[in-house]
């Protein structure tokens with residue numbers, strides 16, 4: 063009796079200049095949750111894409127349930143019971159949950175008429191079976207990120223997947239949503255499904271998985287049972303040296319106010335206000351954290367602060383100057399840098415070269431131009447330094463940035479925005495997708511910049527990150543700042559109450 | 574292995590053409606002719622006679638401008654389908670400047686006429702681009718509408734307002750003749766010392782080298798300048814470009830104006846280079862051919878030159894086939910379309926193949942050398 067669902071034998075995959083997977087052996091047992099961890103660029107996503115038929119291995123073979131299989135397309139993978147939950151959701155916002163789920167394999171009558179009622183019923187059954195809280199008739203555009211992810215999972219289950227691949231599913235979730243996801247995953251496991259789970263958050267890995275495989279530079283370092291390992295051990299296996307998981311937070315006396323919003327009102331989609339009367343002031347030498355569940359107006363607030371969204375009311379000041387109606391360029395020129403929450407949307411241009419992405423927004427600087435021409439040698443020097451400092455794993459900076467692993471793409475954005483000593487940094491989810499080493503590095507950079515007088519507005523769904531970096535912490539809920547805490551006063555439990563709207567500012571004042 | 578691939582890459586356009594001809598052969602066979610004979614006539618007629626060669630170059634000239642105009646808009650994710658109308662207006666403006674001003678020296682008059690043409694094209698493009706950037710109206714629709722207006726307006730202007738009074742009473746509907754100072758000099762005198770003579774040689778004018786020069790300048794401009802970089806950013810991710818402080822609308826406006834300005838020059842090869850007046854039957858449809866040229870050139874300014882040459886060749890070859898192989902004109906038009914279509918498809922397939930092969934080779938190189946672990950650390 064063979065209880066292995068998947069066996070990868072000696073998988074090797076090369077890209078120009080890199081060996082992404084180097085003789086990888088991996089065995090995943092039926093009914094287990096198997097985590098894969100490793101540094102940015104270690105080859106995790108590549109391995110998963112091979113398993114899902116998106117890439118072909120150069121060497122090695124794959125056995126599914128003991129039978130050697132050639133997986134040359136996602137269609138074939140699904141036939142074999144292998145499904146992948148996409149990290150970048152591929153959903154149609156104006157369709158309902160049920161319509162999205164059945165898209166591509168619609169149940170139809172003999173005459174080709176869509177059997178919508180049957181579809182809705184099947185989706186509802188799936189939700190019930192696995193304990194997913196989801197309304198099949200709801201429009202997907204109105205769902206939260208966590209709910210959209212559930213739709214993606216149902217989609218894969220609907221197509222008959224026995225093995226689910228989740229590549230960094232928690233990167234876009236807030237803690238409560240992670241809990242919900244884990245609840246769903248455990249339920250799936252109980253029902254005999256097999257799950258491969260990728261994450262950079264080792265706490266999550268230890269909480270959810272049975273086995274953990276560590277990859278480093280495309281090779282397997284080892285597989286250990288989750289119950290018999292620790293965060294520190296995993297981190298050391300990943301990086302090859304012990305990793306300090308502690309961060310110092312030296313006290314800095316804040317200076318003058320650098321970034322100030324006064325009763326800011328910002329429209330969302332349509333006429334609805336996404337940000338209602340938000341006031342905040344960030345001083346030089348201070349990290350001001352904004353915690354909150356995604357979709358409570360943070361996106362709109364950030365876009366308004368950096369000039370990417372019109373402001374409907376209130377005032378925005380940078381260094382005391384009114385920039386309420388200034389352009390993004392004007393605000394940038396005042397020394398405001400911006401790490402956007404979604405790198406693929408606002409952060410990078412995927413088809414452009416790594417070097418081109420590294421100078422985006424700085425490309426008009428004297429050191430990069432010769433009159434109207436770009437100064438390639440000057441740029442090359444800068445690019446080489448940034449790639450070195452931020453350990454961006456790339457074989458050739460002329461390659462398009464889409465050839466980089468997710469975390470390395472994020473490093474490109476972070477490295478760029480930290481360049482040329484910005485006075486103010488608006489950072490939304492700055493460490494999203496980064497491995498522990500890179501996360502620690504970026505956090506250190508942030509604190510170093512704070513010590514030298516930068517004003518940082520940190521928007522993050524990651525409470526741990528907000529708590530360890532911020533001097534003051536505000537909670538955003540329903541487009542408003544519902545609470546503000548000094549660093550010493552804030553606790554995760556208390557923040558959580560405000561983030562979910564259980565408690566409000568007025569009550570806090572009263573109490 | 575490597576050499577073979579390089580060869581394939583160089584030969585890609587040629588292979589694509591052969592493929593196109595094979596497909597078209599089916600068509601020729603269907604009308605009961607021998608494809609080999611037809612192609613032989615085509616090649617012999619267009620490539621072995623001096624007059625044919627120069628005729629091809631003459632036909633290529635406006636196609637270079639048209640291809641460049643379309644390519645520039647595509648580069649900025651805009652679809653300027655209005656090159657057609659823009660060159661009508663440009664041609665008219667050039668003719669107007671040409672025949673209404675007298676006594677200017679050529680060094681003033683000709684540049685003035687060229688500027689008028691480019692300016693006319695740009696003015697004609699203002700409405701569509703303003704509607705696009707301010708109101709979001711799709712430029713494909715608006716430029717097509719502007720084409721209709723341009724076409725009707727031109728007929729009116731030539732027929733009713735600026736018709737050459739000396740021609741009234743004749744069947745010739747055209748503007749007065751432009752001043753000699755506004756005409757584009759022929760390349761005939763330059764070529765005569767090389768022993769090249771004849772009316773087709775004389776037809777060739779300085780717009781050909783001008784078009785080639787513009788193509789080279791544009792290639793440099795797009796790849797090396799700050800503005801070219803911004804164009805790439807806006808085209809590949811407008812949201813990220815905006816976040817980086819690049820004014821998307823201004824970049825798109827600039828590229829659309831560049832496109833329309835070049836479009837304004839498309840008609841001059843015939844108007845200022847050959848006829849010397851704007852006839853109601855002046856050559857039309859060049860703007861639409863420009864779309865095919867740009868597609869074949871993959872919006873690369875340098876690629877526009879060979880792509881335009883190919884179209885010039887097909888056009889001349891078609892004339893020969895019609896005359897000497899007695900194939901009906903309609904069939905020739907269909908043949909041209911099939912060849913172009915097949916070339917575009919084959920070209921795409923071959924480039925894809927070469928690309929994947931290249932990647933494989935790069936991977937092999939990596940295996941041979943032990944630089945396995947990425948860079949950085």
Ligand SMILES: Nc1ncnc2c1ncn2[C@@H]1O[C@H](COP(=O)(O)OP(=O)(O)OP(=O)(O)O)[C@@H](O)[C@H]1O
Pocket residue numbers: 077078080081082100101102103104105106107108109455456464465466467468469470495497947
């Ligand atoms: N399409 C591609 N073309 C070229 N190189 C690629 C491509 N995809 C991945 N790579 C390279 O392969 C290596 C492994 O990338 P992969 O995306 O598998 O990493 P990862 O472990 O998922 O990292 P992360 O944690 O950052 O997501 C990287 O060096 C990356 O640059």
Ligand SMILES: [Mg+2]
Pocket residue numbers: 106107108229467468469
């Ligand atoms: Mg990845």
